[in-house]
Amino acid sequence: MEQHEIRTRVAVVRLEPSGILRVTMLPGSHETLSDAQENIRHCSTLAQGQRRPALVDIREMRAQDRDARMFYGGPEAQQVGKAVALLVGGRVSTMIGNFFVNVAQPAVLTKLFSSETDAISWLQGFLT
């Protein structure tokens, strides 16, 4: 039976029936490099080696280490994600999201969204 959802220390990684990868960061989570590596590994497993659009919900996240940020901006993440919609909510997640986009300068096309509907709509354009 195909696995569609994996829970890690800081996130729930899921492959939606639409083909979009969804990573939901757990409330209060503080992500380290090893967390980021684990998340990408699980994304890769669920995506079965295909590059897919990904919705990353960081609304409840509290902090992210720089190593994790730089890892997501690097080549490993590029092999998994085709485009990333970063879903932000309050002040902290918006701050984290802006740091990621502007400082880590991810190799994968990444955009911040405060509306989940808009994020999914944008990602659907990357489904083939």
Next chain:
Amino acid sequence: MSADSGAAADPRIMEVQQFVAQLVAGNWSARATLSGDDDVFDHILSDLNQLATMLAADQAAHEEAERHADEIIDVMMGVASLDYSRRAPVGDDDSVFDAIAGGLNMLIDELIAAQEAGLQLQADVIQAQDAALRELSTPLIPINDTVVVMPLIGAIDSQRADQIMESLLTGILETRATIAIIDITGVSVVDSQVANALVRSARAVTLLGAQVVLTGIRPEVAQALVGLGIDLRNIITRSTLQAGIAYALHR
């Protein structure tokens, strides 16, 4: 009967007055006890109790904000004194202070990374300069197809002695020279370490089928070499570079 004496005589009015006075004095933890008569005084006191609760909550929030701001300022002051080890606490409230604290922490991380990158770049530049300097410090100049000259200037330590040997041997192999002139006119101090390095280099050159001519031996250097008991029998020596070149070209 006057209004004042009437008011003073009413204990309920006095109670309200005293409670208001407590609130005005900043005692927002005070609460009035209602009589249970459900009269106008109970209503006023009930409203005042609510007001006191709100004021107390505002005060607590204000104190919490000040505490959080102080923590952030402490971390910023640490950064200002180049202490990057501290981080501002990020709470669960998603407050403006949490966002500022989170942003500050990420900025500190970037500052550390930039500093490390700067130090690495500096180390790389120093290493590259060192390599270039080492190469420049042991130049091998061809005079013709068979003769090369290595003029040495400055102090020679063990690292530079190794570099002399390496450059000399590599150069002789590349140019197929048969004579290598090592000129030590510009070498400031010739001690046993330098002398031994030169002798080792000369022996190594001999193994390649070439010969070393040592030039630029000043009187005090000659005296030092004799004093050190360095065996220079297998090395041809000349007092000046000019004499060394003349020897090599007419050989």
